Amino acid sequence: MDNVKLESEKAMTALPLAAPPNKDSSLAVINPRVYMPMIGLAVLALLPFIVNNDYFLNILNLVLLFASVGIAWNLLGGYARQVSLGHGIFFGIGAYVSTLLQINWNISPWVGMIAGGIVAVAVGFIIGLGVFRLRGHYFAISTIAFSTIVMLLFVKFYKITGGAQGLSVPLKNSFLMLQFNGKLPYYYVFLVMMLAMIFLARAIERSRLGYYMVAMGQDEQAAKAIGINIPRVKHTALAISAFCTAIVGTLYVQYMYFVEPAGIFSVTMSVEFALVSIVGGLGTVFGPVLGAFIMKPVVTLTNDYLGNVLPGLNYTIYGFILILVIILRPNGLIGIFSVSYEYLLTRLPGYGTDGKGGKES
Amino acid sequence: MHLSTVLQVVINGLLIGGVYALVSVGLTLLFGVVDIVNFAHGEFLMLGMYTTYWTWSLSGMDPIVTLIVSMPVMFVVGALVQKYLFKYIMGAPSLTQIFLTVGLQFVLQNGALMIFGPQVHKLKTGYSDLAIHLGLVAVSTPQLIAFVITIILSVLLFLFLSSTDLGKAMKASQQDRHTAALIGINTDRIFWIAAGISAALTGAAGTAIIAYTPVVPTAGATFGLMAYITVILGSLGNLKGAVLGGLILGLAESFGIQFISADAGRLLSFFIFIVVMLIRPQGLFAAKESV
Numbered sequence: 001m002d003n004v005k006l007e008s009e010k011a012m013t014a015l016p017l018a019a020p021p022n023k024d025s026s027l028a029v030i031n032p033r034v035y036m037p038m039i040g041l042a043v044l045a046l047l048p049f050i051v052n053n054d055y056f057l058n059i060l061n062l063v064l065l066f067a068s069v070g071i072a073w074n075l076l077g078g079y080a081r082q083v084s085l086g087h088g089i090f091f092g093i094g095a096y097v098s099t100l101l102q103i104n105w106n107i108s109p110w111v112g113m114i115a116g117g118i119v120a121v122a123v124g125f126i127i128g129l130g131v132f133r134l135r136g137h138y139f140a141i142s143t144i145a146f147s148t149i150v151m152l153l154f155v156k157f158y159k160i161t162g163g164a165q166g167l168s169v170p171l172k173n174s175f176l177m178l179q180f181n182g183k184l185p186y187y188y189v190f191l192v193m194m195l196a197m198i199f200l201a202r203a204i205e206r207s208r209l210g211y212y213m214v215a216m217g218q219d220e221q222a223a224k225a226i227g228i229n230i231p232r233v234k235h236t237a238l239a240i241s242a243f244c245t246a247i248v249g250t251l252y253v254q255y256m257y258f259v260e261p262a263g264i265f266s267v268t269m270s271v272e273f274a275l276v277s278i279v280g281g282l283g284t285v286f287g288p289v290l291g292a293f294i295m296k297p298v299v300t301l302t303n304d305y306l307g308n309v310l311p312g313l314n315y316t317i318y319g320f321i322l323i324l325v326i327i328l329r330p331n332g333l334i335g336i337f338s339v340s341y342e343y344l345l346t347r348l349p350g351y352g353t354d355g356k357g358g359k360e361s
Numbered sequence: 362m363h364l365s366t367v368l369q370v371v372i373n374g375l376l377i378g379g380v381y382a383l384v385s386v387g388l389t390l391l392f393g394v395v396d397i398v399n400f401a402h403g404e405f406l407m408l409g410m411y412t413t414y415w416t417w418s419l420s421g422m423d424p425i426v427t428l429i430v431s432m433p434v435m436f437v438v439g440a441l442v443q444k445y446l447f448k449y450i451m452g453a454p455s456l457t458q459i460f461l462t463v464g465l466q467f468v469l470q471n472g473a474l475m476i477f478g479p480q481v482h483k484l485k486t487g488y489s490d491l492a493i494h495l496g497l498v499a500v501s502t503p504q505l506i507a508f509v510i511t512i513i514l515s516v517l518l519f520l521f522l523s524s525t526d527l528g529k530a531m532k533a534s535q536q537d538r539h540t541a542a543l544i545g546i547n548t549d550r551i552f553w554i555a556a557g558i559s560a561a562l563t564g565a566a567g568t569a570i571i572a573y574t575p576v577v578p579t580a581g582a583t584f585g586l587m588a589y590i591t592v593i594l595g596s597l598g599n600l601k602g603a604v605l606g607g608l609i610l611g612l613a614e615s616f617g618i619q620f621i622s623a624d625a626g627r628l629l630s631f632f633i634f635i636v637v638m639l640i641r642p643q644g645l646f647a648a649k650e651s652v
Contacts, residue, residue: 083456130635133642136455137398137597141589142638148586149631156625164624267586271463278460312474312578319467326461327449 070288072244081217086143094249166260281332378611393598403585409567439560503572596644
């Protein structure tokens with residue numbers, strides 16, 4: 001984190017393009033740009049009490065998890081445009097490492113998630129050596145190949161991993177072991193994690209690394225020509241992305257209590273991480289959040305209410321949404337959302353008190 | 362280890378690989394001509410299987426004869442998908458193509474689940490459990506039939522591309538679509554015909570394997586995955602590469618089943634794929650080479 005901050009400060013002096021931090025003294029609480037995010041945060045914090053129902057709370061928890069992992073995927077897939085379809089590897093490593101540490105040595109998942117993150121970074125580095133020379137379809141398909149290899153290895157070495165039957169998290173109801181009674185405490189843990197991911201993504205977006213990633217994603221040859229160290233940027237983006245994905249993986253398994261190779265390393269899992277970003281908006285901080293808030297409830301609700309009548313309807317709708325978004329709004333739905341948000345701001349009391357009416361970022 | 366074991370493993374590998382080859386030829390043809398990698402390709406195989414299953418159970422004709430139904434049906438499906446979907450993403454970044462076709466995969470796979478239900482259908486014929494014994498080895502009859510269909514269709518495709526006007530126009534569009542359009546080839550028409558042939562070949566693969574493969578909405582997923590690996594291994598757009606790549610991966614899988622374990626046989630296939638990618642990122646053959 002410290003590194004990222006330093007980079008970000010450097011970037012502000014080096015790159016005039018970076019939006020200057022709004023330290024205006026006139027930027028007070030009466031400005032909608034300040035109080036609207038605060039209201040949003042308050043709504044998120046109180047949401048479990050508004051819905052007050054385990055069923056919807058579970059959906060919200062899944063939304064927060066997928067928003068977080070979407071943000072992590074987006075760092076590599078969105079900003080740097082390295083379209084990974086193998087992020088299930090890092091997610092699964094996060095889930096497996098923390099669970100295995102618990103089962104074998106009774107080590108808390110709070111420690112295990114960091115260990116999982118480190119293992120994911122190491123595995124990611126090796127995979128990166130292989131796939132970063134490839135482009136486009138070749139890159140995407142190779143990442144699928146790697147996730148299949150990892151899945152088969154987990155099945156093959158069943159003495160260590162539990163094999164195809166999967167592993168269950170030992171039940172130890174305590175904060176220290178990252179386990180809670182009921183779904184409510186998980187909501188706040190996941191919310192804090194999502195906010196942390198948002199801040200991290202924002203910091204990276206405004207850092208030198210972030211600009212390098214975007215430049216490389218737009219045109220690798222041109223980025224190389226202006227002196228960007230391409231392999232280093234790719235590996236750094238992958239390391240951060242893999243670490244964050246693994247952390248969410250640990251939280252996921254602590255919530256589901258179960259992990260199996262065929263599910264967690266499947267192409268479908270990896271594709272879902274990518275989809276929340278694509279539907280929401282690639283290479284934007286809030287795109288994956290918006291995508292998760294749209295896609296996850298659609299899938300879960302249609303399955304729970306219509307799954308008996310029409311099994312498969314949920315993912316059929318999911319597929320249709322994806323096709324429509326790609327054809328009609330290739331930049332994701334965040335565009336519509338931010339335009340309406342900007343419009344809403346102009347209608348709110350206190351608009352313009354910071355002395356400017358234009359867009360901030 | 363006995364010679365007979367090695368021979369048996371090789372034969373099994375070729376039989377598996379033949380089906381991969383047929384599925385991959387369709388995929389690589391689509392890429393070569395239309396420049397799209399279709400992530401819903403495996404689902405075309407699944408649709409071919411359902412077409413065959415329903416034709417067989419309604420008419421009672423031999424499953425192999427249902428090729429006369431499954432291939433035209435899938436040709437129409439492929440052509441429609443090209444005309445109303447793929448047309449919009451030709452020339453788009455690979456990310457757009459990947460996720461549009463992934464969306465199509467979701468729709469086809471789950472649409473099949475919605476329409477046909479989750480039941481596993483098995484098709485039994487008189488020769489489903491037969492095997493031919495050739496000296497040291499035994500060859501399963503339905504797998505052999507599938508392999509023969511693969512060979513016949515691949516040969517027909519190569520003949521079509523090299524000796525008919527339409528095939529030559531297709532090859533021309535594959536090499537350079539702008540020049541092809543300049544010399545008067547209706548490339549739009551070529552594109553939907555190519556997409557139709559691609560889907561028809563894959564549907565035929567579905568028919569070919571039906572005597573020994575259960576029919577379920579997810580039946581195409583594994584074959585789709587193997588086809589992506591195969592076409593990359595054999596260089597995207599290269600038809601001969603797809604055939605050879607399919608056979609190589611089939612052999613690898615068969616040896617993997619024998620020497621690693623039954624449930625992790627594909628480790629060897631994927632391992633070979635990764636090694637090739639490290640040494641020759643462009644694949645074993647030249648990309649988009651003519652037939």
